[in-house]
Amino acid sequence: xxxxxxxxxxxxxxxxxxxxxxxxxxxxxxxxxxxxxxxxxxxxxxxxxxxxxxxxxxxxxxxxxxxxxxxxxxxxxxxxxxxxxxxxxxxxxxxxxxxxxxxxxxxxxxxxxx
Amino acid sequence: xxxxxxxxxxxxxxxxxxxxxxxxxxxxxxxxxxxxxxxxxxxxxxxxxxxxxxxxxxxxxxxxxxxxxxxxxxxxxxxxxxxxxxxxxxxxxxxxxxxxxxxxxxxxxxxxxxx
Numbered sequence: 001x002x003x004x005x006x007x008x009x010x011x012x013x014x015x016x017x018x019x020x021x022x023x024x025x026x027x028x029x030x031x032x033x034x035x036x037x038x039x040x041x042x043x044x045x046x047x048x049x050x051x052x053x054x055x056x057x058x059x060x061x062x063x064x065x066x067x068x069x070x071x072x073x074x075x076x077x078x079x080x081x082x083x084x085x086x087x088x089x090x091x092x093x094x095x096x097x098x099x100x101x102x103x104x105x106x107x108x109x110x111x112x113x114x
Numbered sequence: 115x116x117x118x119x120x121x122x123x124x125x126x127x128x129x130x131x132x133x134x135x136x137x138x139x140x141x142x143x144x145x146x147x148x149x150x151x152x153x154x155x156x157x158x159x160x161x162x163x164x165x166x167x168x169x170x171x172x173x174x175x176x177x178x179x180x181x182x183x184x185x186x187x188x189x190x191x192x193x194x195x196x197x198x199x200x201x202x203x204x205x206x207x208x209x210x211x212x213x214x215x216x217x218x219x220x221x222x223x224x225x226x227x228x229x
Contacts, residue, residue, distance in 0.1 A: 004156075032216050043204065043220040044157070089157065093216050100145065100208065100216040101170055104157040 002027040004092050006105025014113050019080050021108045023090035024072040032093035033066060033073045034102070039086045047088075048075070080112045116140050118221035120205050126227045129195060135224045137188040137205030144210040146188040147218065148180060151202040163188060164210060195228045202226070 003026040013019050025033075034049035050057045050064045050073065057064050063076040077084055087109050091102040118139045127133050139146065148160040162170035163182040177199075179191040188205055205221040 034217070036220075043222045046217060046219065049217065091157075100210070101147075101159055101162055102157075102216070102218060103159070106154075106156045 002030060002092055002094055002103040004090060004103050004105045006090050006108060008108060009106065010109045010111075012111045012113060013080055015080060015082060017080055019075075019077045019084070019110055019112075021075045021088055021090070021110070022072060023074070023092075023105050024070075025092040025103075026071065027092065027094050028068075028071065030092040030094050032100075033064070034091050034093070035062075035064060035075050036089045036091065036104075037086045038089065038107075044089060077110075080110075082112050082114050085110055085112045118205060118207055118219050120203075120221035120224050122224060123222060124225045124227075126229065127192070127195065128229050129197075131195075132191070132193040134192065135190040135203055135205075135226075137190075137221055139186055139188075139205075139207035139219075139221075141207055141219060142209075143207035143219075144185050145208045146182060146185070147206040147208075148188065148190055149204040149206065149220075151204055151223070157204070160190075192226075195226075197228050200226055200228045 006023045031052040036044035037047045038044040048062050048064050050066050061078045066073040087107045089107045090105045093102050121136045146163045150158045159172050160174045161180045166182045177194050181189040202223045204223045206218040208218040
C-alpha cells in the first residue's frame, strides 16, 4: 500500500519568514495530493491540493509543488503569520474504481513566532 | 446545519460499555470515512463507505462496527473497547465524482476515553 513520509516533524519560524514542508510517497499510481491544517482542538481543514496533471498550484500565500518523477510534493507558506501556527498534514490518494482513500503523513507542527 | 457534524463531541466509557458515534454530512457527498487520530500518530483510515456500501476495512478490530444507513449518515458502534482505543475519532465525507472528487471534509471529531 501507499506510504507517505513527511518532514520535518516540527518547524519554528519567525513571523514573515517562509516555511516549507516536504512529503514523499511510494505509490506511483497516486494522483491526488491534499494538504490539511489542524489547529489545536479543531478538525483538519483542507487548505490546498494538487492533482497529478499540474506541477504547481498557488493560493495567495500558500503554494504546493509536485514532482511525480521523484514522488515528492511540498507545501510552501510565504510571509508567515502567527495564525499559521498549526499541525499540517500531507496526504496522497490512490483511487481504484470507485474507492478513494487518503494516506496521511505524520504531520508537521509549525510554530510562527511573533 | 452545514458541513460535517459529529456527536457526541466527548465520550468516556468503560471497557464493558456499548456506545455509538454518529456522523452526519450536509454536503451531498456520496462517500464517508472513519479515521482514528492518536497522539503522535498519523491519521489512520478505518472504514470507507461509497453509496452506503463498505469498500474499505483497514484491518480494524471487530469491537468497532460501522453502519451506513444512507449516504448522509455514518455510525461507529463501539463495544468492549480497550484503553488503547482512546483517541479522537474523525468522520469525513467526499464527493465521488466531478472536479472535486476525493476532497475530504472532516467533522469536529469525538474525543473518546476508555477507562
